[in-house]
Amino acid sequence: MYESAVQNLIDELGRLPGVGPKSAQRIAFHILNADSNEMTKLTDAIARVKQTVSFCQICGNVSETPTCAICRDESRDPSLLCVVEESKDVVAVERTRSFSGRYHVLGGSINPLAGVGPEQLRIRELVARLSDERITELILAMDPNLEGEATATYLSRLLVPIGIRVSRLASGLPVGGDLEYADEITLGRALEGRRVISEGNRADQLDPAQDFEQALAEEAAEKAEREAAAEPAPRARWSGSMFDEIDRDAQVAAAAFEAEEGESPEQAPAEDAREATEAGREAEAQRQEAYQERLAELKKEPLRTVAPDLPPLPGRTYVNPWE
Ligand SMILES: [Zn+2]
Known part of the structure:
Protein backbone atom coordinates (compact mmCIF):
# COMPACT_ATOMS: atom_id res chain seq x y z
CA MET A 1 0.00 0.00 0.00
CA TYR A 2 1.13 3.49 -0.79
CA GLU A 3 0.78 6.82 0.94
CA SER A 4 -2.88 7.74 1.17
CA ALA A 5 -2.72 10.45 -1.59
CA VAL A 6 -1.09 8.04 -4.06
CA GLN A 7 -3.40 5.22 -3.12
CA ASN A 8 -6.38 7.54 -3.51
CA LEU A 9 -5.22 8.47 -7.05
CA ILE A 10 -4.74 4.79 -7.96
CA ASP A 11 -8.23 3.97 -6.66
CA GLU A 12 -9.82 6.82 -8.60
CA LEU A 13 -8.00 5.90 -11.83
CA GLY A 14 -8.96 2.26 -11.34
CA ARG A 15 -12.63 3.25 -11.54
CA LEU A 16 -12.20 4.52 -15.09
CA PRO A 17 -13.49 2.18 -17.80
CA GLY A 18 -10.85 -0.06 -19.28
CA VAL A 19 -8.30 0.70 -16.56
CA GLY A 20 -7.29 -2.26 -14.40
CA PRO A 21 -5.35 -2.10 -11.10
CA LYS A 22 -1.97 -2.42 -12.84
CA SER A 23 -2.74 0.27 -15.40
CA ALA A 24 -4.05 2.53 -12.63
CA GLN A 25 -0.77 2.10 -10.77
CA ARG A 26 1.27 2.83 -13.88
CA ILE A 27 -0.72 5.98 -14.69
CA ALA A 28 -0.50 7.18 -11.06
CA PHE A 29 3.30 6.91 -11.07
CA HIS A 30 3.43 8.62 -14.47
CA ILE A 31 1.47 11.53 -12.96
CA LEU A 32 3.78 11.62 -9.91
CA ASN A 33 6.90 11.84 -12.07
CA ALA A 34 5.48 14.12 -14.75
CA ASP A 35 6.06 17.85 -15.14
CA SER A 36 3.52 19.73 -13.05
CA ASN A 37 2.58 22.05 -15.97
CA GLU A 38 1.59 19.03 -18.07
CA MET A 39 -0.56 17.70 -15.25
CA THR A 40 -2.21 21.10 -14.78
CA LYS A 41 -3.24 20.94 -18.44
CA LEU A 42 -4.85 17.57 -17.76
CA THR A 43 -6.72 18.72 -14.64
CA ASP A 44 -7.82 21.89 -16.46
CA ALA A 45 -9.15 19.82 -19.39
CA ILE A 46 -11.11 17.62 -16.99
CA ALA A 47 -12.47 20.65 -15.11
CA ARG A 48 -13.41 22.45 -18.34
CA VAL A 49 -15.21 19.47 -19.81
CA LYS A 50 -17.20 19.13 -16.60
CA GLN A 51 -18.10 22.82 -16.51
CA THR A 52 -18.92 23.52 -20.16
CA VAL A 53 -19.94 20.28 -21.81
CA SER A 54 -23.31 18.84 -21.08
CA LEU A 173 -20.27 -10.21 -41.67
CA PRO A 174 -16.95 -8.42 -41.55
CA VAL A 175 -15.59 -7.47 -44.95
CA GLY A 176 -12.48 -9.50 -45.73
CA GLY A 177 -13.58 -12.17 -43.25
CA ASP A 178 -14.24 -15.83 -43.80
CA LEU A 179 -17.76 -17.23 -43.50
CA GLU A 180 -16.61 -20.31 -41.62
CA TYR A 181 -15.04 -18.19 -38.87
CA ALA A 182 -18.18 -16.15 -38.19
CA ASP A 183 -19.89 -17.00 -34.92
CA GLU A 184 -23.41 -18.41 -35.16
CA LEU A 191 -29.02 -14.40 -42.74
CA GLU A 192 -32.01 -12.74 -41.08
CA GLY A 193 -31.01 -9.34 -42.43
CA ARG A 194 -30.23 -10.60 -45.93
CA ARG A 195 -30.91 -8.24 -48.79
CA VAL A 196 -33.15 -9.25 -51.66
CA ILE A 197 -31.42 -8.81 -55.01
CA SER A 198 -34.39 -9.86 -57.14
CA GLU A 199 -37.98 -10.58 -56.15
CA GLY A 200 -38.27 -13.10 -59.00
CA ASN A 201 -41.41 -13.83 -61.03
CA ARG A 202 -41.72 -17.56 -60.50
CA ALA A 203 -43.87 -17.42 -57.37
CA ASP A 204 -47.01 -18.20 -59.42
CA GLN A 205 -45.50 -21.36 -60.95
CA LEU A 206 -46.97 -24.28 -59.04
CA ASP A 207 -44.78 -27.18 -60.09
CA PRO A 208 -41.05 -26.42 -60.29
CA ALA A 209 -40.26 -29.85 -61.83
CA GLN A 210 -42.83 -29.42 -64.60
CA ASP A 211 -41.58 -25.89 -65.02
CA PHE A 212 -38.05 -27.17 -65.47
CA GLU A 213 -39.13 -29.78 -68.06
CA GLN A 214 -41.00 -27.10 -69.99
CA ALA A 215 -37.95 -24.86 -69.96
CA LEU A 216 -35.84 -27.75 -71.31
CA ALA A 217 -38.36 -28.46 -74.12
CA GLU A 218 -38.49 -24.78 -75.03
CA GLU A 219 -34.73 -24.65 -75.14
CA ALA A 220 -34.53 -27.75 -77.41
CA ALA A 221 -37.16 -26.30 -79.80
CA GLU A 222 -35.27 -23.03 -79.95
CA LYS A 223 -32.02 -24.86 -80.68
CA ALA A 224 -33.63 -26.86 -83.53
CA GLU A 225 -35.05 -23.68 -85.00
CA ARG A 226 -31.65 -22.02 -84.84
CA GLU A 227 -29.99 -25.00 -86.55
CA ALA A 228 -32.62 -25.04 -89.34
CA ALA A 229 -32.07 -21.37 -89.95
CA ALA A 230 -28.30 -21.80 -90.01
CA GLU A 231 -28.35 -24.65 -92.61
CA PRO A 232 -26.54 -23.36 -95.72
CA ALA A 233 -28.35 -23.12 -99.05
CA PRO A 234 -27.13 -25.62 -101.69
CA ARG A 235 -24.13 -24.01 -103.26
CA ALA A 236 -23.63 -23.57 -107.00
CA ARG A 237 -21.09 -25.76 -108.73
CA TRP A 238 -18.74 -22.88 -108.42
CA SER A 239 -19.51 -19.44 -107.30
CA GLY A 240 -17.95 -16.05 -107.47
CA SER A 241 -18.15 -13.50 -110.28
CA MET A 242 -14.78 -14.67 -111.56
CA PHE A 243 -16.30 -17.92 -112.82
CA ASP A 244 -19.70 -16.68 -113.92
CA GLU A 245 -18.55 -16.23 -117.49
CA ILE A 246 -17.10 -19.72 -117.71
CA ASP A 247 -20.20 -21.26 -116.24
CA ARG A 248 -22.39 -19.44 -118.73
CA ASP A 249 -20.16 -20.54 -121.62
CA ALA A 250 -20.39 -24.15 -120.52
CA GLN A 251 -24.18 -23.95 -120.29
CA VAL A 252 -24.38 -22.49 -123.78
CA ALA A 253 -22.12 -25.28 -125.07
CA ALA A 254 -24.26 -27.93 -123.39
CA ALA A 255 -27.42 -26.43 -124.92
CA ALA A 256 -25.80 -26.41 -128.37
CA PHE A 257 -24.78 -30.07 -127.92
CA GLU A 258 -28.29 -31.05 -126.95
CA ALA A 259 -29.73 -29.22 -129.98
CA GLU A 260 -27.28 -31.05 -132.30
CA GLU A 261 -28.41 -34.42 -130.99
CA GLY A 262 -31.88 -33.52 -132.17
CA GLU A 263 -33.77 -34.63 -129.12
CA SER A 264 -37.51 -34.90 -129.49
CA PRO A 265 -40.17 -34.86 -126.78
CA GLU A 266 -41.63 -38.17 -128.20
CA GLN A 267 -38.62 -40.22 -127.00
CA ALA A 268 -39.24 -42.96 -124.45
CA PRO A 269 -38.75 -41.94 -120.84
CA ALA A 270 -35.86 -44.41 -120.26
CA GLU A 271 -34.12 -43.28 -123.44
CA ASP A 272 -34.76 -39.69 -122.42
CA ALA A 273 -33.12 -40.25 -119.03
CA ARG A 274 -30.10 -41.91 -120.60
CA GLU A 275 -29.76 -39.06 -123.09
CA ALA A 276 -30.08 -36.56 -120.24
CA THR A 277 -27.29 -38.17 -118.20
CA GLU A 278 -25.02 -38.36 -121.25
CA ALA A 279 -25.69 -34.69 -122.05
CA GLY A 280 -25.02 -33.85 -118.41
CA ARG A 281 -21.73 -35.74 -118.44
CA GLU A 282 -20.69 -33.95 -121.63
CA ALA A 283 -21.60 -30.54 -120.19
CA GLU A 284 -19.68 -31.35 -117.03
CA ALA A 285 -16.56 -32.33 -119.02
CA GLN A 286 -16.78 -29.08 -121.01
CA ARG A 287 -17.25 -27.11 -117.83
CA GLN A 288 -14.16 -28.75 -116.31
CA GLU A 289 -12.13 -27.99 -119.41
CA ALA A 290 -13.20 -24.33 -119.46
CA TYR A 291 -12.40 -24.08 -115.77
CA GLN A 292 -8.90 -25.52 -116.23
CA GLU A 293 -8.24 -23.11 -119.11
CA ARG A 294 -9.37 -20.10 -117.12
CA LEU A 295 -7.30 -21.28 -114.15
CA ALA A 296 -4.17 -21.53 -116.34
CA GLU A 297 -4.84 -18.02 -117.64
CA LEU A 298 -5.24 -16.64 -114.10
CA LYS A 299 -1.97 -18.25 -113.03
CA LYS A 300 -0.12 -16.27 -115.70
CA GLU A 301 -1.44 -12.96 -114.40
CA PRO A 302 0.31 -11.37 -111.44
CA LEU A 303 -1.59 -11.62 -108.12
CA ARG A 304 -3.80 -8.65 -107.40
CA THR A 305 -4.00 -7.25 -103.89
CA VAL A 306 -6.63 -5.05 -102.29
CA ALA A 307 -4.33 -2.02 -102.50
CA PRO A 308 -1.96 -2.69 -105.43
CA ASP A 309 -0.31 0.75 -105.11
CA LEU A 310 1.07 0.01 -101.69
CA PRO A 311 4.74 -0.96 -101.74
CA PRO A 312 5.52 -4.28 -100.11
CA LEU A 313 6.31 -4.07 -96.42
CA PRO A 314 10.04 -4.28 -95.79
CA GLY A 315 11.18 -7.42 -94.03
CA ARG A 316 8.11 -9.41 -95.20
CA THR A 317 8.30 -12.39 -97.51
CA TYR A 318 5.51 -12.64 -100.07
CA VAL A 319 4.56 -16.09 -101.26
CA ASN A 320 2.77 -16.81 -104.53
CA PRO A 321 -0.07 -19.15 -103.50
CA TRP A 322 -0.29 -20.65 -107.00
CA GLU A 323 3.06 -22.38 -106.56
ZN1 LIG B 1 -28.86 16.96 -30.20
Whole structure:
Protein backbone atom coordinates (compact mmCIF):
# COMPACT_ATOMS: atom_id res chain seq x y z
CA MET A 1 0.00 0.00 0.00
CA TYR A 2 1.13 3.49 -0.79
CA GLU A 3 0.78 6.82 0.94
CA SER A 4 -2.88 7.74 1.17
CA ALA A 5 -2.72 10.45 -1.59
CA VAL A 6 -1.09 8.04 -4.06
CA GLN A 7 -3.40 5.22 -3.12
CA ASN A 8 -6.38 7.54 -3.51
CA LEU A 9 -5.22 8.47 -7.05
CA ILE A 10 -4.74 4.79 -7.96
CA ASP A 11 -8.23 3.97 -6.66
CA GLU A 12 -9.82 6.82 -8.60
CA LEU A 13 -8.00 5.90 -11.83
CA GLY A 14 -8.96 2.26 -11.34
CA ARG A 15 -12.63 3.25 -11.54
CA LEU A 16 -12.20 4.52 -15.09
CA PRO A 17 -13.49 2.18 -17.80
CA GLY A 18 -10.85 -0.06 -19.28
CA VAL A 19 -8.30 0.70 -16.56
CA GLY A 20 -7.29 -2.26 -14.40
CA PRO A 21 -5.35 -2.10 -11.10
CA LYS A 22 -1.97 -2.42 -12.84
CA SER A 23 -2.74 0.27 -15.40
CA ALA A 24 -4.05 2.53 -12.63
CA GLN A 25 -0.77 2.10 -10.77
CA ARG A 26 1.27 2.83 -13.88
CA ILE A 27 -0.72 5.98 -14.69
CA ALA A 28 -0.50 7.18 -11.06
CA PHE A 29 3.30 6.91 -11.07
CA HIS A 30 3.43 8.62 -14.47
CA ILE A 31 1.47 11.53 -12.96
CA LEU A 32 3.78 11.62 -9.91
CA ASN A 33 6.90 11.84 -12.07
CA ALA A 34 5.48 14.12 -14.75
CA ASP A 35 6.06 17.85 -15.14
CA SER A 36 3.52 19.73 -13.05
CA ASN A 37 2.58 22.05 -15.97
CA GLU A 38 1.59 19.03 -18.07
CA MET A 39 -0.56 17.70 -15.25
CA THR A 40 -2.21 21.10 -14.78
CA LYS A 41 -3.24 20.94 -18.44
CA LEU A 42 -4.85 17.57 -17.76
CA THR A 43 -6.72 18.72 -14.64
CA ASP A 44 -7.82 21.89 -16.46
CA ALA A 45 -9.15 19.82 -19.39
CA ILE A 46 -11.11 17.62 -16.99
CA ALA A 47 -12.47 20.65 -15.11
CA ARG A 48 -13.41 22.45 -18.34
CA VAL A 49 -15.21 19.47 -19.81
CA LYS A 50 -17.20 19.13 -16.60
CA GLN A 51 -18.10 22.82 -16.51
CA THR A 52 -18.92 23.52 -20.16
CA VAL A 53 -19.94 20.28 -21.81
CA SER A 54 -23.31 18.84 -21.08
CA PHE A 55 -25.86 16.83 -23.00
CA CYS A 56 -28.09 18.03 -25.81
CA GLN A 57 -31.59 18.74 -24.53
CA ILE A 58 -33.13 17.11 -27.61
CA CYS A 59 -31.05 14.06 -28.43
CA GLY A 60 -28.82 13.51 -25.41
CA ASN A 61 -25.59 13.77 -27.39
CA VAL A 62 -22.65 15.63 -25.79
CA SER A 63 -22.81 19.33 -26.53
CA GLU A 64 -21.31 22.59 -25.32
CA THR A 65 -24.57 24.38 -26.11
CA PRO A 66 -28.10 23.46 -24.97
CA THR A 67 -28.71 21.74 -28.32
CA CYS A 68 -26.02 19.91 -30.25
CA ALA A 69 -24.69 20.76 -33.74
CA ILE A 70 -26.61 17.88 -35.36
CA CYS A 71 -29.96 18.89 -33.84
CA ARG A 72 -29.36 22.52 -34.93
CA ASP A 73 -28.44 21.49 -38.51
CA GLU A 74 -31.48 22.32 -40.66
CA SER A 75 -30.17 20.35 -43.64
CA ARG A 76 -30.52 17.03 -41.85
CA ASP A 77 -33.49 14.79 -42.59
CA PRO A 78 -35.99 15.26 -39.73
CA SER A 79 -37.97 12.14 -40.68
CA LEU A 80 -35.14 9.72 -39.83
CA LEU A 81 -34.06 9.00 -36.30
CA CYS A 82 -31.16 6.76 -35.35
CA VAL A 83 -31.30 5.46 -31.78
CA VAL A 84 -27.91 4.69 -30.26
CA GLU A 85 -26.61 3.77 -26.83
CA GLU A 86 -23.82 6.31 -26.35
CA SER A 87 -22.47 9.55 -27.82
CA LYS A 88 -19.50 7.65 -29.23
CA ASP A 89 -21.96 5.65 -31.34
CA VAL A 90 -23.12 8.93 -32.92
CA VAL A 91 -19.51 9.56 -33.92
CA ALA A 92 -19.24 6.03 -35.34
CA VAL A 93 -22.39 6.37 -37.46
CA GLU A 94 -21.39 9.88 -38.57
CA ARG A 95 -18.06 8.53 -39.75
CA THR A 96 -19.84 6.28 -42.26
CA ARG A 97 -21.34 9.39 -43.98
CA SER A 98 -24.31 7.19 -44.97
CA PHE A 99 -26.83 8.64 -42.53
CA SER A 100 -28.40 12.05 -42.98
CA GLY A 101 -31.04 11.96 -40.24
CA ARG A 102 -30.88 12.81 -36.55
CA TYR A 103 -29.99 10.84 -33.43
CA HIS A 104 -31.33 9.87 -30.05
CA VAL A 105 -28.79 8.84 -27.44
CA LEU A 106 -30.21 6.51 -24.80
CA GLY A 107 -27.28 6.86 -22.41
CA GLY A 108 -26.66 3.13 -22.10
CA SER A 109 -28.36 -0.19 -22.60
CA ILE A 110 -30.69 -2.38 -20.60
CA ASN A 111 -28.52 -4.43 -18.25
CA PRO A 112 -30.38 -6.07 -15.36
CA LEU A 113 -27.17 -7.32 -13.75
CA ALA A 114 -25.85 -3.74 -13.48
CA GLY A 115 -29.25 -2.50 -12.37
CA VAL A 116 -29.95 -0.57 -15.58
CA GLY A 117 -33.58 -0.82 -16.64
CA PRO A 118 -35.62 1.07 -19.25
CA GLU A 119 -36.41 3.81 -16.74
CA GLN A 120 -32.70 4.64 -16.38
CA LEU A 121 -32.39 5.27 -20.12
CA ARG A 122 -33.72 8.19 -22.15
CA ILE A 123 -36.65 6.16 -23.48
CA ARG A 124 -39.30 8.52 -22.08
CA GLU A 125 -37.66 11.38 -24.03
CA LEU A 126 -37.62 9.20 -27.17
CA VAL A 127 -41.37 8.53 -26.98
CA ALA A 128 -41.97 12.25 -26.38
CA ARG A 129 -39.95 13.09 -29.50
CA LEU A 130 -41.95 10.65 -31.60
CA SER A 131 -45.17 12.49 -30.79
CA ASP A 132 -43.64 15.93 -31.32
CA GLU A 133 -41.47 15.63 -34.41
CA ARG A 134 -42.00 14.60 -38.04
CA ILE A 135 -40.30 11.25 -37.56
CA THR A 136 -41.34 8.45 -39.92
CA GLU A 137 -38.57 5.92 -39.47
CA LEU A 138 -36.61 4.80 -36.48
CA ILE A 139 -33.33 2.94 -36.86
CA LEU A 140 -32.26 0.95 -33.84
CA ALA A 141 -28.47 0.90 -33.83
CA MET A 142 -27.60 -0.91 -30.64
CA ASP A 143 -24.33 -2.66 -29.88
CA PRO A 144 -24.27 -6.25 -31.17
CA ASN A 145 -24.13 -7.80 -27.70
CA LEU A 146 -26.64 -9.24 -25.20
CA GLU A 147 -27.48 -5.85 -23.66
CA GLY A 148 -27.86 -4.24 -27.08
CA GLU A 149 -30.14 -7.08 -28.20
CA ALA A 150 -32.26 -6.71 -25.06
CA THR A 151 -32.55 -2.94 -25.57
CA ALA A 152 -33.46 -3.26 -29.24
CA THR A 153 -36.06 -5.93 -28.49
CA TYR A 154 -37.58 -3.82 -25.72
CA LEU A 155 -37.70 -0.73 -27.95
CA SER A 156 -39.23 -2.56 -30.92
CA ARG A 157 -41.97 -4.03 -28.71
CA LEU A 158 -42.65 -0.57 -27.33
CA LEU A 159 -42.53 1.33 -30.63
CA VAL A 160 -44.05 -0.97 -33.27
CA PRO A 161 -47.63 -0.49 -31.89
CA ILE A 162 -47.18 3.28 -32.31
CA GLY A 163 -47.31 2.63 -36.07
CA ILE A 164 -43.92 4.05 -36.89
CA ARG A 165 -41.52 2.26 -39.21
CA VAL A 166 -38.86 0.60 -37.07
CA SER A 167 -35.73 -0.97 -38.53
CA ARG A 168 -32.61 -2.48 -37.07
CA LEU A 169 -29.06 -2.43 -38.30
CA ALA A 170 -28.35 -5.61 -40.22
CA SER A 171 -25.68 -7.40 -38.31
CA GLY A 172 -23.20 -7.99 -41.05
CA LEU A 173 -20.27 -10.21 -41.67
CA PRO A 174 -16.95 -8.42 -41.55
CA VAL A 175 -15.59 -7.47 -44.95
CA GLY A 176 -12.48 -9.50 -45.73
CA GLY A 177 -13.58 -12.17 -43.25
CA ASP A 178 -14.24 -15.83 -43.80
CA LEU A 179 -17.76 -17.23 -43.50
CA GLU A 180 -16.61 -20.31 -41.62
CA TYR A 181 -15.04 -18.19 -38.87
CA ALA A 182 -18.18 -16.15 -38.19
CA ASP A 183 -19.89 -17.00 -34.92
CA GLU A 184 -23.41 -18.41 -35.16
CA ILE A 185 -25.11 -15.28 -33.79
CA THR A 186 -23.46 -13.03 -36.39
CA LEU A 187 -24.17 -15.51 -39.19
CA GLY A 188 -27.77 -15.95 -38.02
CA ARG A 189 -28.36 -12.21 -37.89
CA ALA A 190 -26.70 -11.74 -41.29
CA LEU A 191 -29.02 -14.40 -42.74
CA GLU A 192 -32.01 -12.74 -41.08
CA GLY A 193 -31.01 -9.34 -42.43
CA ARG A 194 -30.23 -10.60 -45.93
CA ARG A 195 -30.91 -8.24 -48.79
CA VAL A 196 -33.15 -9.25 -51.66
CA ILE A 197 -31.42 -8.81 -55.01
CA SER A 198 -34.39 -9.86 -57.14
CA GLU A 199 -37.98 -10.58 -56.15
CA GLY A 200 -38.27 -13.10 -59.00
CA ASN A 201 -41.41 -13.83 -61.03
CA ARG A 202 -41.72 -17.56 -60.50
CA ALA A 203 -43.87 -17.42 -57.37
CA ASP A 204 -47.01 -18.20 -59.42
CA GLN A 205 -45.50 -21.36 -60.95
CA LEU A 206 -46.97 -24.28 -59.04
CA ASP A 207 -44.78 -27.18 -60.09
CA PRO A 208 -41.05 -26.42 -60.29
CA ALA A 209 -40.26 -29.85 -61.83
CA GLN A 210 -42.83 -29.42 -64.60
CA ASP A 211 -41.58 -25.89 -65.02
CA PHE A 212 -38.05 -27.17 -65.47
CA GLU A 213 -39.13 -29.78 -68.06
CA GLN A 214 -41.00 -27.10 -69.99
CA ALA A 215 -37.95 -24.86 -69.96
CA LEU A 216 -35.84 -27.75 -71.31
CA ALA A 217 -38.36 -28.46 -74.12
CA GLU A 218 -38.49 -24.78 -75.03
CA GLU A 219 -34.73 -24.65 -75.14
CA ALA A 220 -34.53 -27.75 -77.41
CA ALA A 221 -37.16 -26.30 -79.80
CA GLU A 222 -35.27 -23.03 -79.95
CA LYS A 223 -32.02 -24.86 -80.68
CA ALA A 224 -33.63 -26.86 -83.53
CA GLU A 225 -35.05 -23.68 -85.00
CA ARG A 226 -31.65 -22.02 -84.84
CA GLU A 227 -29.99 -25.00 -86.55
CA ALA A 228 -32.62 -25.04 -89.34
CA ALA A 229 -32.07 -21.37 -89.95
CA ALA A 230 -28.30 -21.80 -90.01
CA GLU A 231 -28.35 -24.65 -92.61
CA PRO A 232 -26.54 -23.36 -95.72
CA ALA A 233 -28.35 -23.12 -99.05
CA PRO A 234 -27.13 -25.62 -101.69
CA ARG A 235 -24.13 -24.01 -103.26
CA ALA A 236 -23.63 -23.57 -107.00
CA ARG A 237 -21.09 -25.76 -108.73
CA TRP A 238 -18.74 -22.88 -108.42
CA SER A 239 -19.51 -19.44 -107.30
CA GLY A 240 -17.95 -16.05 -107.47
CA SER A 241 -18.15 -13.50 -110.28
CA MET A 242 -14.78 -14.67 -111.56
CA PHE A 243 -16.30 -17.92 -112.82
CA ASP A 244 -19.70 -16.68 -113.92
CA GLU A 245 -18.55 -16.23 -117.49
CA ILE A 246 -17.10 -19.72 -117.71
CA ASP A 247 -20.20 -21.26 -116.24
CA ARG A 248 -22.39 -19.44 -118.73
CA ASP A 249 -20.16 -20.54 -121.62
CA ALA A 250 -20.39 -24.15 -120.52
CA GLN A 251 -24.18 -23.95 -120.29
CA VAL A 252 -24.38 -22.49 -123.78
CA ALA A 253 -22.12 -25.28 -125.07
CA ALA A 254 -24.26 -27.93 -123.39
CA ALA A 255 -27.42 -26.43 -124.92
CA ALA A 256 -25.80 -26.41 -128.37
CA PHE A 257 -24.78 -30.07 -127.92
CA GLU A 258 -28.29 -31.05 -126.95
CA ALA A 259 -29.73 -29.22 -129.98
CA GLU A 260 -27.28 -31.05 -132.30
CA GLU A 261 -28.41 -34.42 -130.99
CA GLY A 262 -31.88 -33.52 -132.17
CA GLU A 263 -33.77 -34.63 -129.12
CA SER A 264 -37.51 -34.90 -129.49
CA PRO A 265 -40.17 -34.86 -126.78
CA GLU A 266 -41.63 -38.17 -128.20
CA GLN A 267 -38.62 -40.22 -127.00
CA ALA A 268 -39.24 -42.96 -124.45
CA PRO A 269 -38.75 -41.94 -120.84
CA ALA A 270 -35.86 -44.41 -120.26
CA GLU A 271 -34.12 -43.28 -123.44
CA ASP A 272 -34.76 -39.69 -122.42
CA ALA A 273 -33.12 -40.25 -119.03
CA ARG A 274 -30.10 -41.91 -120.60
CA GLU A 275 -29.76 -39.06 -123.09
CA ALA A 276 -30.08 -36.56 -120.24
CA THR A 277 -27.29 -38.17 -118.20
CA GLU A 278 -25.02 -38.36 -121.25
CA ALA A 279 -25.69 -34.69 -122.05
CA GLY A 280 -25.02 -33.85 -118.41
CA ARG A 281 -21.73 -35.74 -118.44
CA GLU A 282 -20.69 -33.95 -121.63
CA ALA A 283 -21.60 -30.54 -120.19
CA GLU A 284 -19.68 -31.35 -117.03
CA ALA A 285 -16.56 -32.33 -119.02
CA GLN A 286 -16.78 -29.08 -121.01
CA ARG A 287 -17.25 -27.11 -117.83
CA GLN A 288 -14.16 -28.75 -116.31
CA GLU A 289 -12.13 -27.99 -119.41
CA ALA A 290 -13.20 -24.33 -119.46
CA TYR A 291 -12.40 -24.08 -115.77
CA GLN A 292 -8.90 -25.52 -116.23
CA GLU A 293 -8.24 -23.11 -119.11
CA ARG A 294 -9.37 -20.10 -117.12
CA LEU A 295 -7.30 -21.28 -114.15
CA ALA A 296 -4.17 -21.53 -116.34
CA GLU A 297 -4.84 -18.02 -117.64
CA LEU A 298 -5.24 -16.64 -114.10
CA LYS A 299 -1.97 -18.25 -113.03
CA LYS A 300 -0.12 -16.27 -115.70
CA GLU A 301 -1.44 -12.96 -114.40
CA PRO A 302 0.31 -11.37 -111.44
CA LEU A 303 -1.59 -11.62 -108.12
CA ARG A 304 -3.80 -8.65 -107.40
CA THR A 305 -4.00 -7.25 -103.89
CA VAL A 306 -6.63 -5.05 -102.29
CA ALA A 307 -4.33 -2.02 -102.50
CA PRO A 308 -1.96 -2.69 -105.43
CA ASP A 309 -0.31 0.75 -105.11
CA LEU A 310 1.07 0.01 -101.69
CA PRO A 311 4.74 -0.96 -101.74
CA PRO A 312 5.52 -4.28 -100.11
CA LEU A 313 6.31 -4.07 -96.42
CA PRO A 314 10.04 -4.28 -95.79
CA GLY A 315 11.18 -7.42 -94.03
CA ARG A 316 8.11 -9.41 -95.20
CA THR A 317 8.30 -12.39 -97.51
CA TYR A 318 5.51 -12.64 -100.07
CA VAL A 319 4.56 -16.09 -101.26
CA ASN A 320 2.77 -16.81 -104.53
CA PRO A 321 -0.07 -19.15 -103.50
CA TRP A 322 -0.29 -20.65 -107.00
CA GLU A 323 3.06 -22.38 -106.56
ZN1 LIG B 1 -28.86 16.96 -30.20
